[in-house]
Amino acid sequence: MKKRILAALVASAAVLSLAGCNNGGNSTSGNTSTSGNTSTSGNTSTSGNTSTDTPASAGDNSGKKLRIACWNYEFAEYFNAFYQDKIPAGITVEWVQFPNEGKNYQDNLDRLLKANESASGDDKIDMFLAEADYIKKYVNSDFSLDVKSVGVTDTSNSYQYVLDAATTDSGNVLKGVSFQGCPGAVIVRKSIAKTVLGTDDPAQIQSKIDSWDKFNAVAKDAKAAGYLMTPSALETYRAFANNATTSYLNDNKFAPTEAFNSWYAQAKDFVDNGYTLTCKLWADEKTNEMRKDGKAMCFFGPSWYYNFSMSTAQQECPGDWCVVQGPAAYFWGGTWMLAAKGTDNTELVGQVMNAFTNDAEVMEKLLLGKGIKEFSTDGKPTDADKFNPAFPNNKAIVKKYADDASYGNEFLGGQNDIAMMSGIADNIKWIKENHTVYDQTFNEALPEAMLESLKKDSGVTEEQAWNNFYKTLAGVDPSITH
């Protein structure tokens, strides 16, 4: 008898485990963190136990969970700090996170979105975040909703490029909004600028690098003084690529743009002459240049870069930096909020979107970041205190601080970066025709593949580098010709 029970157990265990896996198509397998008082602690995986056999009905669990798909916890931190207490009772917020690397986030998001309408209430994605490099794909799909349909009607305070990026190619429907703007600046090391350019005044520095010709000429001076112009040959890529006048893809045929060729020519010149390094954007070698004894003068990045990603510099040499517009207006990154088709929390999604675009208090907290303490009334200052400021996508708030002489960013030695960034944000253009659904490949894999040909020891020729990129492209979409 015992044996029989045991055998039955073993067999049923095997069958059950299989049944569980067969449902895998719709189950969540990322890190989902249910938001509590702190943002990232307590990642609970809900893998496996989400059965989707029963069709979605407006049953018990409908609308009880606000599930937001994201690739990191940047927005989650802001959300928890500024919006947590506005969530209606009985609704829990769940962050479904997949790392951005490669196409990982997109692949997982696609899988969830495709199953979203038939998923049960607890498994529906209500809102998802998308980055500039692939927002086009989701905006022009049926998986995102018109923001008007969830109750977002006022976008007058938003920067134009932020709206253009989230507007459909045909029909002019706005599908997403963003809480941040990502105008890109040149982050200059003042002590090095003083030696190379003879000044550490942002306006003076800007006048010496306001065109690519001047920028390239300064690179020579920097080298002569024993410094690097940029920490990586990839550093200037987006400043060129964002200002392309043509698309990489025409009738599904790939060709390098003029902007790309200009970048490559500059990168080659810089590497050959020792003005820069051949490391990647996120390499330790580049981080090393942010140290106290770093040699690189110009870093390229938006406000999230110097507030969020330059922690080495923030620890070792705060105050020794300033931001200037540089040779070209560009943007890098950005987080758009899109309502997922099939959401059972339409109203709440709309409220969150409205709060993070139009709510003056939230936008002001976002801008001040570390100054959150002053606003905190509900005893949550310690949580909020660690957040970094962001450049809010709200012209009214930006104007308020741009005009405020007393405002300054500590890391930038008290410079009013908001004033500087707002000037860039007005000049950024999102030209729909020049963006493709494969922007992530063109902005990451392409320059990295070509960087190989610039490395002295790699033995990769320019032609081989192109060939290697075409092979990557064949994997990304077999139908693209070149």
Add this chain to the structure above:
Amino acid sequence: MNKKHKSVSYAKWGYIFIAPFFIVYIVFSLIPLISTFTYSFFEYYERGLDVVGPNFVGFKNYADLFDPSSYINNGEISILTYAGNTMIMWIMGAIPQLLFSLMLAVIFTSARLRIKGQRFFKTVIYMPNLIMAAAFAMLFFALFNTVGPVNQIITSMGGETVRFFDMTVSARTLVAAINFIMWFGNTTILLMAGIMGIDQSLFEAAAIDGATSWQVFYKITIPLLMPIMVYVAITSLIGGLQMFDVPQILTNRGEPGNSCKTLIMFLNDYISGSKNYGVSGAISVLVFIITGVLSIFVFKTMGWSGKKSKKSKKGV
């Protein structure tokens, strides 16, 4: 009647006990295997959020893989290049590993040396295998990158920064070194088991006849260890052909150029890029065939056949 019933009952239990294995095997191995073969004859991938196919295209995926002018290849036959990369990195790791493990196994099992603390050494040499390959690769990346400790030592001694990951030779060597460190312990333990399985009286007889250590090694240990050696070589070969995580992480998807890109990394480009089940199915089938062919080659070159093993087993 009663007797008959009993015997039937036993058989039934037998089937029930082996059933979980077969169910798991069919669902997780056999069905995917068959669908891999099937998909390799289809055009089936995703474009953005749209799915293309599945459309039956016959042998087109295979033809594309071997046609230098196809969209996959751009002038060369990529799959051969990647197969070459894989074999080079496998050989660079496997041959030293086999020799080193053999040496260790002989030393540890030697009746003359009687090494003390064998358990300790066995544990220590096996330990690297417990670390995840990905973690190992990250560790090596941290150690050998341009600002890592190895380069700090080199520069502090007056040398110039060595860009290990920019050079084909050093990048491949590091991949091979990780595989070597991870797997030599495992191989050593297998070979030790093999040597300990050899009848001690043969060694004693040889000692009485005045055989030298080398003679014992060549005339007794090696021939009688052959079946285990073949097993080790073939499992290592299969593992080597499936090399993926170490080079993927260590060399950032096969850099410099594509010189560290292996067959499975090639396959991964198509799966993660566009969920291209057609082309990646075809690559998988080819990897399957290559594995089969090379396994037969290893069987032949190591002079092993079913008969011989039977004999040697009897001898043991």
